[in-house]
Amino acid sequence: MIRDITIGQYYPKESGVHQLDPRVKLAGTFVYMISMFCFHRFLGFLFVSLFLGWIIKKSEIPFSYIVKGLKPILFLLVFTMVINALFVDGHIIWSWGILKISVEGIRKAVFMGIRLSLLVLGASMMTFTTTPNHLTDGLEQMLKPLRKLHVPVHEISMMMSIALRFIPILLEETDKIMKAQMARGADFETGGMIKRAKNMVPLLVPLFVSAFRRANDLAMAMEARCYRGGEGRTKMKPLRYQQADYIAYGILIGYIVILMAGLRYIPNLWTIIG
Amino acid sequence: MLIIIDHLSYKYKDVVEKDEYALRDINLKIEDGEFVGLIGHTGSGKSTLMQHLNGLVKATEGTIYYNGEDIYESDFDMRALRGKVGLVFQYPEYQLFESTIFKDISFGPKNLGLPQLEVDLRSYQAMKDVGLSEELIDVSPFSLSGGQKRRVAIAGVLAMEPEVLILDEPTAGLDPKGREEILHLIRRLHKEKKCTIILVSHSMEDMADYVQRLVVMHEGRIVLDGNKRDVFAHEEELCMLGLAVPQVTTLTNQLRKKGYTFTKDILTVAEAKEELLLLFR
């Protein structure tokens, strides 16, 4: 049930994308996201989709599996599109009471819909191809300069990796407790809001108890192995850039340059038609 | 005729690789009043199979009949089934949530929609059955020891008075005395209340002592099924599956190779004692 949520979960494979340095992927995701907000033309999407499609192909993850990641944000997606379609002013083609749909509204709705989908798909590519540990390692490396400003970088990244580590465990635990209570006749599916909220108690109490128990155990285990924060701590597998990583950085720069140049010099069909 | 499992296969949805079945083509018939043991290597699918029997997971292929009714039929009353097939999970103590032991035990019968008096009576009886003393009624379940929590959890299922009781490794992590008490309780339920029992366990000794019929699973399939004596006669096959026969059986099998003769296959220490006394008198 709960395990159907795929967004943010690592998908094990041995592809080139998986083996890139997490710092490259973090930078790449960052650039990708920013680049989405640098244009207002559909042509940009064509190019971005091609780029994303190429990366998905390289990552060897089934496309259907990635698209499933959109399911949790489906509501948000539809909501954004409807709001945009109804409330953007312009040349009105349909109206009913206060509801108006304009050509510009439809254009904007489609635009926002595509942008949001591509944003989520792009971001999820990072989590699909990078283990949480790798991700926080990369983040820690990249944020290291902030230590000069007394930001506890190591502690933050440790907290992040523990939190990420616990998500699947807690999901599994939820599933197990839910089944155990259903075996005792508990009902999580029917009833009104208040009844449903009340029915959650047999699920939430054991879940919290077990979360605290696990946190406690983990703290003990870390202490038993003399964990004392980031000071002077070395890594077993320090991050080092390989040749593929430099190539990836090059591709990233190429992506930005081509996107910008293309948008500037290819004439706008929209204005030609319009 | 009580439970018939018919060509059942199951695949966890989020398993990435194709053809990764947790259960493959399971066929099993469990009669009224049987005491069945289920053994198998870790990950062989025992827990998954048990969760099918009260409809918690739905088979990918195949179906299950309970008293002749197909439980996947749309008009089948799944909640009634959960009351009739009681399932005690592996490490059930983590499911406790109420403020007092008594309230926690009443959770099941209450969900069955019984009148309050009946709920209280059953909960009280279940508490007595598992050997929890009366003083504990108003104690918080979180202040108990692991073994006592286990009993509360088992009582919570017993209070629903199921026709079939499934226990998934109920003695894991208990001390010898605790184990014996739980197993005796299960035997008593089988004898006195005519409960059908399915017991999952990794202890061959417990199996030899308590169950009548033994089912062996391996990689999602049933590989052996029959009277426990017949199953334990396959010592080599069991060893190959990462399982074993009871230690006294190994011992007597070795003795047999050395030329001693026994009148029958030996599964328990008591049987071994009798036979050995006969030999050495």
Ligand SMILES: Nc1ncnc2c1ncn2[C@@H]1O[C@H](COP(=O)(O)OP(=O)(O)OP(=O)(O)O)[C@@H](O)[C@H]1O
């Ligand atoms: N929630 C789940 N999601 C995906 N796969 C699972 C899940 N639970 C179990 N499996 C897989 O199903 C198979 C059977 O697991 P199951 O828990 O039924 O084994 P088991 O026989 O009860 O083992 P044990 O003796 O350790 O309790 C295993 O290969 C396991 O990896």
Ligand SMILES: [Mg+2]
């Ligand atoms: Mg199990």
